[in-house]
Ligand SMILES: Nc1nc2c(ncn2[C@@H]2O[C@H](COP(=O)(O)OP(=O)(O)OP(=O)(O)O)[C@@H](O)[C@H]2O)c(=O)[nH]1
């Protein structure tokens with residue numbers, strides 16, 4: 001299966017990941033997923049009905065039902081079979097999902113992250129309760145997946161695409177078969193009208209070819225030499241055999257160099273190469289039969305024309321994608337410094353215990369979350385998970401810069417228990433810089449973004465929220 | 471990788487600085503994990519590792535901060551110089567430009583680090599003999615003129631990596647002990663061994679992790 005092949009490119013300890021993926025795959029089919037201990041049960045969750053459920057939570061429910069509307073049924077089926085991992089967010093996320101499944105309005109959640117609880121005692125309690133033993137399973141490519149795929153296909157083939165519908169459908173993950181086209185549309189790279197789509201695509205690809213001629217093939221301006229040098233230092237350091245191919249490296253160099261020249265306010269920043277990768281890999285798969293192992297693929301065996309298209313599409317989608325977060329990469333990376341501050345204040349409000357623990361041991365949020373923000377978590381996750389995360393990021397479009405903050409918060413909270421067990425600065429920082437996600441699957445990302453969504457809803461409008469002391 | 475549980479007599483914070491691609495991350499990987507990787511990714515922000523070694527019968531724990539080399543990151547990385555008692559300033563012996571930039575890195579240190587910081591100039595990639603662009607005697611002369619120690623290393627074949635870290639940690643230790651000698655009799659030295667670093671810590675931000683740890687250690691030691 002294609003997903004697995006992508007998995008082989010995972011950034012984290014490639015060899016090890018492969019083996020583990022295989023184990024997971026093999027063992028999964030033996031499990032009866034319906035009888036998993038700790039499996040989310042709507043009934044159980046409904047016991048936690050609280051009469052004190054806040055108004056804001058009702059609003060939250062409402063807004064969530066909106067967000068999940070279209071794919072609700074598919075997703076519910078998938079998610080109810082989801083593994084219950086040792087994660088902080090899962091019960092909340094699964095709760096959200098199950099509530100939809102049951103469509104029972106009186107199911108409320110007792111987890112009310114009260115704003116009047118600056119110490120976060122109650123929330124930390126919640127987090128403790130939400131821990132279960134880990135039962136990792138994948139779900140099979142079942143009917144529900146086919147169902148979802150059909151919905152995508154219907155949407156994509158309609159004469160005038162409803163972009164909002166596509167976003168809603170994509171938010172919880174895009175099927176592999178339709179991902180390339182869906183991403184192009186979500187990124188705003190292609191028009192919603194089916195009629196004009198091919199024409200626009202052709203034109204954009206020609207535009208890119210011209211940019212290459214203009215900036216890359218000519219003698220490079222003295223001012224750009226530094227940029228080129230830096231890109232040239234970084235690209236060869238991309239691991240995995242795919243990225244060690246000269247053809248691939250040259251494509252990356254052109255994409256990044258031209259992007260940098262066209263965005264002088266930021267220019268090239270180390271780590272941006274990681275942001276090209278998801279686009280590149282997704283568009284590359286378009287030219288291969290599903291199931292091809294891209295790691296053993298010789299990219300130069302793909303026709304020049306297709307390679308050019310792949311490069312152009314990656315370039316334009318990257319450009320659209322980075323437009324929303326340009327302040328991350330300007331001088332002194334003020335956008336990131338600001339967001340790191342926001343993350344700190346957010347965690348302080350959500351989980352005072354964890355925040356206090358980090359502070360007590362001298363951990364500075366910049367020390368670990370700078371990279372999370374700069375590379376949009378690509379360095380912390382295996383590539384297959386980054387791709388799934390991109391589905392949601394792209395579906396968030398304009399709001400994704402803000403949303404990413406909540407993803408980072410959910411990500412940090414996911415590790416809360418292990419972090420609280422570390423009793424010194426070094427143990428904490430080493431853990432935070434080497435979070436073990438190599439066994440993560442799409443399901444973990446679905447739970448992560450669901451939790452991020454919940455946090456955003458609960459905290460984005462709260463008073464005093466994110467008023468940064470600077 | 472150390473987790474900080476083990477016993478140690480001294481905790482020294484050391485930073486690795488220098489242009490992008492000179493091999494800072496690989497020097498760190500070689501020293502702390504005995505690993506080398508031709509495809510090690512660029513460092514984003516800072517990375518962190520520790521290792522303890524024995525110097526003059528004392529266990530010294532080195533807390534090493536590996537910084538990103540790209541100029542762009544300097545606003546972020548310079549914050550990590552605070553509280554550092556040592557710096558390995560690395561260049562690539564096969565890349566003239568990385569050597570020319572040593573001056574700029576020195577002034578970065580002057581602006582952001584403690585004035586007593588021990589600096590060692592490190593010419594890395596000494597295995598690339600056929601590509602050498604910076605003569606060793608030129609770097610030696612430069613180091614002498616600027617009061618730095620100097621060594622050539624190879625993270626790839628391990629040459630001098632251990633020695634480089636040992637030397638700088640020994641030098642820091644010597645400096646620390648000498649300053650203690652100035653202020654008290656020999657007997658008490660061991661008990662208050664961290665004192666000179668506390669002096670450093672006063673120049674550091676109180677939030678600084680290294681300074682924080684050192685203070686903690688002091689309390690433990692005197693208890
Ligand atoms: N031949 C040789 N190559 C080395 C040596 N040390 C590092 N390299 C290679 O040089 C490249 C850059 O090494 P890094 O350790 O990533 O460089 P860095 O200084 O950490 O770079 P930034 O993180 O970008 O600041 C990698 O391809 C390494 O494999 C060495 O001693 N000899």
Ligand SMILES: [Mg+2]
Nearest residue numbers: 494495512513
């Ligand atoms: Mg590095």
